[in-house]
Amino acid sequence: MPPHFFAHRNKEGKTSREVFAETHRDMIKDGGTWLTNTSQSCSVVAALITTVAYASATTVPGGAEGGILALRGHPAFDVFTIASLVALCFSVTSLTMFLSILTSRYQVPDFLNNLPTKLILGLTSLFVSIAAMLVSFCAGHFFDLEDRLRQTAYPIYVITCLPVSIYAFAQFPLYLDLIKSTIITVPKRSYEVTSF
Numbered sequence: 001m002p003p004h005f006f007a008h009r010n011k012e013g014k015t016s017r018e019v020f021a022e023t024h025r026d027m028i029k030d031g032g033t034w035l036t037n038t039s040q041s042c043s044v045v046a047a048l049i050t051t052v053a054y055a056s057a058t059t060v061p062g063g064a065e066g067g068i069l070a071l072r073g074h075p076a077f078d079v080f081t082i083a084s085l086v087a088l089c090f091s092v093t094s095l096t097m098f099l100s101i102l103t104s105r106y107q108v109p110d111f112l113n114n115l116p117t118k119l120i121l122g123l124t125s126l127f128v129s130i131a132a133m134l135v136s137f138c139a140g141h142f143f144d145l146e147d148r149l150r151q152t153a154y155p156i157y158v159i160t161c162l163p164v165s166i167y168a169f170a171q172f173p174l175y176l177d178l179i180k181s182t183i184i185t186v187p188k189r190s191y192e193v194t195s196f
Contacts, residue, residue: 021108032106039101042126046095049129053088056136080139087132090125097122116182127168134161
């Protein structure tokens with residue numbers, strides 16, 4: 001709609017924005033309810049991941065002797081350390097995004113860019129933190145296995161990561177729809193008459 005039409009009023013004395021807000025009141029209410037439920041569920045998951053990631057980041061495998069880490073320099077230990085730090089940072093980011101959605105006003109303009117962007121950032125950081133937590137889990141258990149058991153651990157790691165992978169693939173279409181709806185702008189209407 002051209003911007004100069006926003007000031008025009010209909011027979012009832014309402015602007016186009018007021019008519020839009022009235023006719024879409026139920027949609028906004030339903031969208032707010034869905035966002036609240038989604039944010040609450042994801043906040044619980046993000047808080048659990050934050051707790052686990054913090055515990056794994058502060059409790060290093062192998063311990064420390066005289067202030068020097070016992071497994072320092074081992075490649076699996078480096079993977080464990082980086083993955084647990086990534087899981088902690090991204091889970092806190094995810095928790096922050098979902099809490100900012102929960103404290104939102106849920107007004108009509110918020111649904112255009114603000115809330116979808118926060119939801120995309122929250123879901124992205126949640127998926128990254130889940131993946132990093134799984135990598136940290138696998139690297140941490142790699143130290144506990146003897147050399148002869150390490151080959152049997154790989155299928156167990158795959159089975160452990162399988163449910164999360166299935167969930168991520170199931171949610172991927174929703175994730176892509178959210179990104180498309182936020183990034184792609186609605187085409188402007190052409191007022192020129194075209195003949196076929």
